[in-house]
Amino acid sequence: MNADQLSAANNIRLNRQAKEPLYAQLYDALRSRIVNGQLAPDRRLPAVRVLAKALGINPGTVVSAYRELEKNGYIISRRGSGSFVQEGMADSLATDQAQIPYLPRLDATDANQHFIDFASYSLNPDRFSTSTFKQAVNHILDRDGGHAFVIEDEMGYYPLRESLAAELAQRWIKTKPQNIQITSGSQQAIDICARALIRQGDCVMVQNPTYPGAVDAFKACGAKVIGLNFNHGTLIDELEKMLKIIQPKILYLMPNLQNPTTNSLSRLEKARIIGLAHRHDFWIIEDDYGSGLAYDSNTLHTMKEHDPDDRIIYVRSLSQIFASGMRLGYLVSPTRLIESFAGVKRIADISTSGLSQRIFDYYLRNRLWRKHLTGLKLAYHQQYQAAGKLLAESFGDRLSWQPADGAVWFWLQLNLSMTAAEFCTAAQNLGVLIENGDRYYIHAAPHNRIRLSLAPVKEADIAVGIKRLAELVSQ
Incomplete structure (x- = not known):
């Protein structure tokens, strides 16, 4: 030896x-x-x-x-x-990296300070039409009375599932209402998948970096999580390499406008992954997180469109693009998993709010949903362009990113002497909340990435917030 x-x-x-x-x-x-x-x-x-x-x-x-x-x-x-x-096991994270806070937390002394929030996932409440919402609620209460508040079937309010099936058909996803499971946000949809499919010691492969809420759900069920580096041209190679030595139960990925990188897979890459899933017999959880506000959503085809083996579980958040506090989402289940998913949902919280489901069904059936999305896309497109210009002018080559058509956040690389953690702490001291990108990594965090979200920020605050951030590099 x-x-x-x-x-x-x-x-x-x-x-x-x-x-x-x-x-x-x-x-x-x-x-x-x-x-x-x-x-x-x-x-x-x-x-x-x-x-x-x-x-x-x-x-x-x-x-x-x-x-x-x-x-x-x-x-x-x-x-x-x-x-x-x-390589790439979640348990190999250094202890300081494993303790990265999920979101910036404010103590009692910060309660009265106005923070510009570039960290939250929630939509800016000013983007939501309360008059249209009142119209929907009043119509439902007049129509359904007290029945609007009954506990729905664990699969969800059937008329909403019908409406969603029709909506999905316009995105080339052919499914039946029986395969649609309404959930309390996409986080619950991912959690349902994890609880139904994972047993202690099972392997789940994810993109690296990826959404940490999904990793938490998989690990809570005893999974070993392996990260595949998500750089163009390397994801498929890494996946094929790992499949030679490890049999995964699940591959979790966001193929369109991935969170946090904003990258998208090509149609060829998506097809190759589906072929590998067939050959090696694993499930795919397709989290369609980012495409909701894509300016040209017709160019972002889902993997679920072409699912010959019925092995793709399609997950979608509605909270992220509708009313965040209503906690709505859904999954499209392979037929052989319907009963398992329904059973887990029943144990988790019995049913998602019946009133919330009826409200969203009203939006879909009365074409208010498309109007809502069109307004959001236009507003955030303009906001993204303006913020990108301000970042370029304020930071120059000290900050870099890959522009993304449809994202409402920036995945920024710091070209500075300070780490992402130091930058986030200094920003909070100036009244600006941003996310340390380290928490999105399964392994090998570069410590120079931050995620800056435009979703919750009032338009007038964007310039002020970026100006404050620029002060950190001019000192």
């Missing part, structure tokens, strides 16, 4: 008098070294017999420990080469 391999066995102490089996003790010792980074990704572990001799134990004990590490996704075995630390 060479010096590099020998270091893997250093300080491992196995207690032969303990109740815990020796292989379990060895598993815990190696796992802790992988998690804390002592055994780096792609690091080769000592050969079984070599490690057994170094520790004075039976080779079968090492085999059992390695088998458990591989089963739980910490290492991979390569025929003829040995065992290696798995």
Whole structure:
């Protein structure tokens, strides 16, 4: 055993008098070294017999420990080469990165301060027509009376499911109301998928970076999460490489205007992924988060349009583009999963608000939804263009990003001496909230990315907020 391999066995102490089996003790010792980074990704572990001799134990004990590490996704075995630390496991995050706050939190001393919020996902309330909403509510109460408040079937209000099926058909997604599950936001839709499909130790592959709420849902169900670097031209290569050594249960991805990168997959890339799912037998969760406000949504084709195996679970948030506080979303379920998903929904919260569902159904049937979307798209398109111009003028080459047709946020790269965390803290001290991009990464966060959302910000505050941010680099 060479010096590099020998270091893997250093300080491992196995207690032969303990109740815990020796292989379990060895598993815990190696796992802790992988998690804390002592055994780096792609690091080769000592050969079984070599490690057994170094520790004075039976080779079968090492085999059992390695088998458990591989089963739980910490290492991979390569025929003829040995065992290696798995690249991209969520558990390999450094502890400081794992504790990145989900969103900026304000303490009591900040309560009376006016913050310009570039961090939230919610739409600007001023973009919502309350008069149209009152019209919808009054119509529903006059029509349905107290029935508007009954608990709906766990699948959702059937007329809304009919309306959504018709709406989806205009986006080339052919489905039936029976396959549509209404949820309390897209986060619940993802959680339903996780609870229904994942068992302890199952592998879920995601884009890296990706939406952390989805990762949290998968990990809460015991999944091992592997990140695939989402750069143009590399995602498919990484996926094919990983499929040679790992069998995933789920591939979770946002193929259009991905959150946070704003990148989109080509139609060819989408088709290749569907082919790989068929060949390797895994589910695809297609989270259509970003395309709702795309200025030309006809160019952003979903993967669900072409689903010959009925293995794509299509997830859509309505909260993000309608009324955030109403918490509406839905999923389109493969037929063989309908009962499983309905069962999980029943356990989770029985049913989504019947009144909220009726309101959205009214918007769809009376063509108010298209009018609402058209107004939002125009407003945010103008806002995005104006903000991009201000960022370029204020920061120059100290800030860079990939322009995206339809995004309502910027995925910014800082070309500065300070880290993203330091920049976010300094911005908050100036009354501006932005997101540290580190929290979106499964592994290898570059510490120089921030997410700046335009969705919640009043138009008049955008210039003020960007001006304050620019002060941080002019000092």
